[in-house]
Amino acid sequence: MGSVKVGSAPDSWGVWFADDEQQTPWERFLDEVAGAGYTRIELGPYGYLPTDPARLKEELDKRGLEVTAGTIFEHLHRPDSWDSTWQDVSAAAELAAAMGARHLVVIPSMWRGSNGEIVEPRLDHEGQARHGKQVTELGRRIAAEYGLKTQFHPHADGHVDSQETVERFLAETDGDYVNLCLDTGHISYCGGDNLELIQKYPDRIGYVHLKQVDPKVLAAVEAEGVGFDEAVRRGVMCEPPLGVPDLPPVLDALAGLDADLFAIVEQDMYPCPPDVPLPIAERTLSYLKSHGGGVSV
Template sequence: MTKPVMIGSAPDSWGVWFSDDSQQTPWGRFLDEVAAAGYTRIELGPYGYLPTDPVRLRDELDQRGLAMTAGTIFEHLHRADSWDTTWRDVSAAASLTAAMGAEHLVVIPDFWRDPQTGAVIEDPQLTDEQWPAYAARMNRLARQVREEFGLRIQFHPHADTHVDTHANVERFLHATDPDLVSLCLDTGHIAYCGGDSLKLIHDYPERIGYVHLKQVDPAILAKAQTEGAGFGEAVRMGVMCEPPNGIPEMPPILDALSKLDVEIFAIVEQDMYPCPPDQPLPIATRTLAYLRSCGLLR
């Protein structure tokens, strides 16, 4: 038995990485264009990019026939003194997300390498002592988010963070409580870090709670790795590409997701910060048409 995968898009596909940046698409244009491209579902994106007043944001979404699927926020719980600052950011995003009627909060680990400059700012690996402490704090975060806001944590492995490679993703899953923490499977970041999204879906079907659909250009990835480029620099090189021009292949991913015993939101993302203002809309329109041609979407 298969279930259709519920498709959407995100500010990321319009070159948006920050709450306020002159190089980014203005939020009103993003909302207009994501609707024009044919999407009816979006993510919140960086907290503060879209209006944070829930009444105004709901009105802006309703005007364009858009619904919110999830909020998005970074955490830094691998640091011992991080709870208060993490909770301040997470609770703000969670409150707005819940007010929009969404059920998920995508949580992304902080970088060990500066996303702008590529400079190494922390040890790239967590120690054997840090891993269980990190997992315990993530369980606590997920429990508190559920109790206070009714949202499910969807943890997002990410390039240039401590949860990046296939092995580290598995270590994180084994260390965290499956009743509290699910996985936001970002197919682009998994491929970027040498992992296998299909294997994760097959091996951990009960942990896949949300998806970001994204592809990597293997030739540009190889060049970036050879040059020792950070993720931000690789994005500027064009490492995240328009489907179906990269890896992983989308049809097998969509087929595997449709066979999970849960409704799945699959949010299209194509990192391209910064980008020319007229670039995102044509790509978003073509990408949606391509994914619809693969079937299994709603």
């Protein structure tokens, strides 16, 4: 049996960008995430939390918080994109490693825009193979230079989103350098099966994001063809246990793996009123502790 260690992230406080006046200030996020009972966090968008390692370490230590991962987008499916991707990735990886994190969560860029418009064609098999090769090399270099494990995060409206594209991505990448950040909400949003992915690819589940989707909101946004950003504004990501997937079976399956996993609570709520996140975070942690089997805080 493995272990599932729960944390949270700026995303659950309505944070999507390094700097945005609609977002929770970073000091308040750190105070509230610790006050809610979490001891583990992700960095969120690079630049949201202080990027000076000494200052950030001081802020984390006085609140009893540790960092599990950094998070960054990539666009390696595009020709001649390595240098610009590496510039962003290396900054996030350097800070995450300095904070003692073990992982870097890497997210694909989008094929659909915030208003639902198609901004790029979907990758064909040749494009998927090329992308997988590039991400494998990215993971190899991240490991070599920063000692971090690359966990790839499928994302709604991203070039890896549906179960078909997730499985294709796993086939095109090397598990020695790249594994899966299983985001339960994004998998369900795109019609995938979280339990099936855990069962089929137990050795490729390296990290987890916990979230749920409101099926009624999802059905409406799918019928209208709106993009993910608008879906979030309509509340498509919801507080457990009000949505799908059912988290206890997922947590039981994860605990049954021979692995120690971080499971980071994320509930996309951008933008949201400043007093909304903390009560949800407290209730969610209580729910996970009482229904999560092998979950530890």
